Amino acid sequence: MDVELKAITKRFGAVVANKDVTLQVRAGEVLGLLGENGAGKSTLMNVLCGLYRPDEGQIVINGTPVQFTNPGDAIAAGIGMVHQHFMLVPVFTVAENVVLGVEPVGRLNHLDLKTASAKVREISARYGLTVDPDALIETLPVGVQQRVEIIKVLFRSADVLILDEPTAVLTPQEVEDFFGIVRSLRDAGKAIIFITHKLNEILEIADRISVLRAGRIVGESDPATATKADLAEVMVGRPVHFEVDRSGAAPGDAMLVIKDLTVLRDDNTIAVDNVSLTVRGGEVLGIAGVQGNGQSALIQAITGLMPAARGTIRFLGQDITHASVRARHKLGLAHIPEDRQRMGLIPDFTVAENMVLDSYYDPRYARGPQVQWDAVNQWAATAAAAFDVRTTSVFAKAGHLSGGNQQKLIVARELSRDTKAVIAAQPTRGLDVGSIEYIHSRLMAARAEGDAVLIMSSELDEILALSDRIVVMFKGRIVAEFDANVEKPEKSQIGLAMAGVAA
Amino acid sequence: MSVNESLDAARDKLLQRAAPDRTEFEDLVIVPLFAFAVALILGAVTMLATGVDLATIGRSYVALLVGSVGSVNALSETLVAAIPLVLAGLGLALGFRAGLFNIGAEGQILMGGLAAVIFGFTFSALPFVILMPLSLLAGALTGAFYAGIAGWLRAATGAHEVISTIMLNLISYRLLDYMLSLPWVQREGRADPVSRSVPDAAELPRLLEWLDPNLRLHAGVFVMLLAVAFVYWLLFRTKLGFEFRASGASPDAARYAGMHASLIIVIAMATAGALAGLAGANQVLGVLGRATPGFSAGIGFDAIAVALLGRSHPIGVLFAGLLFGALQAGGRQMQVDAGVGIDLIGIIQALVIVFIAAPLLVRAIFPWGFRNRQKGTHQ
Incomplete structure (x- = not known):
């Protein structure tokens, strides 16, 4: 599924959060959306997943313009967002969390957790997520909880996944595992938007990069050729020094x-x-x-x-x-x-x-x-x-x-x-x-x-x-x-x- | 421009105060006003629903106004009712600021009032200038001690102050009953539980007797105003107040900053109790002249509403206390003139609190008066 944002503008009162933003993401690729805190990344994604309505511009899915009036519309259209802060019930199991809101039910409205578990197991196996459907959320490490959020989105048949600062809560090892999952999702034909302000991550995982600054797209680049310094300069708007000067070490008492x-x-x-x-x-x-x-x-x-x-x-x-x-x-x-x-x-x-x-x-x-x-x-x-x-x-x-x-x-x-x-x-x-x-x-x-x-x-x-x-x-x-x-x-x-x- | 000069310029800019926030003004002034208006309207609806005719409803609201601010006597009664509400409300507000939900003002009022009475009649030989202030002090200290128990339990054992102050209230009711029947407290020649009377030298003098001997306004009004000023100073101008507010807003940050959490809890509870005890002392020394079972008459619970309505700010508490005092004084007039039960005042008070607690509801009912705001937040 291909998604295109065309000339999106979103204002809050006098503040322009997004100005004339055009983006596209195709099936089977990872689009890296780079920007500092407050650059308008989250607003843009909230437009895409139906939480905000754009003041100008339109969303086009597979060539057809669409209008979302609420997040339900976006989910129905196959767009799913994994938020930075997880939305899970700690005392429920993985399967219970995944089906929350779209529970499979049998006769007499009986909650069919067996089907739910099976479905979770199947999704988990298909994308290499390795999550036990019967584990309680509160017993799981953060990295696994994040996978549950991804399963939730996949369970609702999303073809476009928005990952909002997904690595902020992860340890270096978990980040490596997580990138593996992102790649397997991409190879399965999902379109992925990866939001971050971390330069080395975006260089590692993205197929294309768009940089947002002060609500506008200020640059696009190819991770194969871009360097950290280039990206940082585009993102911040001035040259950034990464090397910390540690010369003159003079340890005392x-x-x-x-x-x-x-x-x-x-x-x-x-x-x-x-x-x-x-x-x-x-x-x-x-x-x-x-x-x-x-x-x-x-x-x-x-x-x-x-x-x-x-x-x-x-x-x-x-x-x-x-x-x-x-x-x-x-x-x-x-x-x-x-x-x-x-x-x-x-x-x-x-x-x-x-x-x-x-x-x-x-x-x-x-x-x-x-x-x-x-x-x-x-x-x-x-x-x-x-x-x-x-x-x-x-x-x-x-x-x-x-x-x-x-x-x-x-x-x-x-x-x-x-x-x-x-x-x-x-x-x-x-x-x-x-x-x-x-x-x-x-x-x-x-x-x-x-x-x-x-x-x-x-x-x-x-x-x-x-x-x-x-x-x-x-x-x-x-x-x-x-x-x-x-x-x-x-x-x-x-x-x-x-x-x-x-x- | 040198680096220093540009830093100075940046500094001066940072010291400029922004104009008062419109939203803040709406929350502090417009929401309470509208909440009061809605409460009056719903009060009228309640009367209608219970078969009261429109003319009587009209008369009762006129009586409410006349009885609260319509005459010198009405104003005097409003103030008399407001004094203990403001004093106890200040204590609760201070507790809220420090993150303590003190339900025990009622018990602290009873204990403080009883102590003031006992001190008064025990040392009745002392002259007015010594006895009256010391009786007030006895009330405040006893209230502080009584609330301090709950504070200490919280600090030392983690027992939640909501539970412990409710229990201390129950204890205080029975303790009062018991003490009122002790021979050295009970008035001679009486079989029912009534304390000895407060001697004249311990009484808060009436202020307007020269105008009309029936006017009950007493010197407690000065105690109330002093307390408002004191609590304002304490909360916003002192190190201790900074510690109270920091502990209330973020216990973790207070600990990180090196503040002594358990000590602050005990001091905050004791200060709140002192103010409630002072409210009790004011009642017995200024209005009642003696202690009887349940003489606090729910003031300690109304004071919770006063503190919430006043947004836990001393000035807000003063106005909220005056409003509730006016409702009490006017309510009595309403009962006399229109025959509408004083219970309706309780309903109106409760409705005011409900709407204060639901500012969004008030904004929805009265869209005008509020600046339109865009839905959603940015970033």
Whole structure:
């Protein structure tokens, strides 16, 4: 099935989300739709799957113009969307989720789960999805849940699949498996639209690439000849530097020393198992690992959000194993948390309030019991300007900023203090190229100032680009260590260690 | 332009306040006004449906207006009814801001009021300037302690405050009954549970007796206004208020920021209880003059509505409390003039809350007054 979007324009009030966009995707090909956050990718796809109606332009399927008034029309026409955020009932089985809304029923409206299971098994086998129809969703890893979403779409006989930022939630291994699935779907004659802002992924999987910027198509390219740098320039609108300048490594004294640290989860299972680490001033230590192997717990233990069951954490010569979050903070420990929406900032609070979220009590901002809001606002404006946080005003709610600017706000708050160590967890997850470049440069600036920098990321490229030393965590232990300044490690070496294969 | 100058310019631009958001204004002012109008209309429909004729309905709404704002006495009664609602409502609003759903204002009012009475008659020898403020303080502290129990249970054991405050309410009813029958509390010569009277030196003085000895407006109105100012200052100007609001908006972010969650829960509950206890003390020292079983008369529950209607903002709570006070005062007049039961006021109050809670419904009923908004959101 071939689908064409012709000169689509979609406005929201005065805002033009899509302007004159023309796209086509044919059966048996993967169209990569590339664009930064806010470029209008999701709006365009919501037009295609019937959620929005275009103000101008039309959708043409197999040469016939069609009009969708609701998502049901699009599904009936064979267009299915796999959303970034899954829509699954956790306590239902795979088969139950797949048939939800289109349940096969027998006599007396009896729910025919056997047929459902069989159908799921058949789809799963045909495209190499390997999903057990009787498993409960809540017991499945994220990567498998995503396959369930794909089965859902296929079950409704979709010929065009829209995949919205499908790899955002996946680990590197899961991404590889996922690409295999996308290829088998393509070879089976499905038309696929793959939405992403990740350059290497689009180069790997797409047959053709269209780039969207500020609501318009600004370029098309052939992945066989295009380079990352070309695509990034088209996407962002200016040249982007991928190489982080790591010259002049001058590691100083050991600042953060972790010894035999063990951390337990709430259910008393071991999250971090007897880990010892040292981070020196002026160096970046990268922690690689597949998500859920104890990296988050390690970081929370260092920052005081999870208790250490055993072992010691020393910072600047002081034992902080049992120190409060605030005490660590006052010593100069900056923390860029993993979950910026839930932990790093308060979306309902203003930019200014978020800028002092962990320093409002400081004598610069508080006198007696009172917060000096004038001083706070002044400082917040200075920091926002210095760290390129794009907001209309410091009185705007942080929740109204884009993801990249929210993260820059957090980086501004944490790095503009007098810090001695920076703990950054997933510092650029889900951000666009421009913001990633900026945040990386800020982290390197902290390193140049002699801070100890600890970075945890599930993006192997990010770890490789930034780190002087790399450790790999697997099942709560450190299973491998690489010194990037001696010899740059191969991606495959780290990947194997991440999978638990001893080097 | 140098780098510094351009940074300065960017900074100054960021410090400009945007004009008040139209949507915010609609939510804060227009929605409540329309909600009140719809509630009055549906109240009339209810009366019609129960066989009341149109003329009586008209008379009852006139009486509602006259009885609430139509005379000095009406205004005085409105304020008297509003004082405890605002005080307790402030406490609940503060709790909501901190993420605590305190259902226990009723019990805190009872305990605070009882403590104020006991303190008053126990130290009746003290002069007015000492006894009256100390009696109020006794009420506030007792309310704080009583609510603090629920706060401590939440912080230490995770027991949900909704459950524990409801249970504490039930305990407070029986505890009050029991204490009112103790020989040192019960009025001498009475067999029914009535406390000794509050001595004159502990009473909140009536303010308008020089005008008409029947006017009941008392000095509690100043306590109420001070409390509004205090809660505003606490929530929006202090470190503690920032911690309350942060804990309420995002407990995880508050923990990340190094705030002490369990301590904040206990302090927030205790402050809320102090305000409710103050409401109880105001009732006994300003209006009732003694404690009787159930003297709180549901104020603690109406105050939940007041706090919600006031959007958990101190100024909003003040206006919402005045509105509910007016409904109470006017409702009594309605009963006298038109013979319509005061229960109707309860229905109207409930309808106001229903429509406040459903702003989209109000927008649908009254499309004018609201700026048209495009459907759907961008990106």
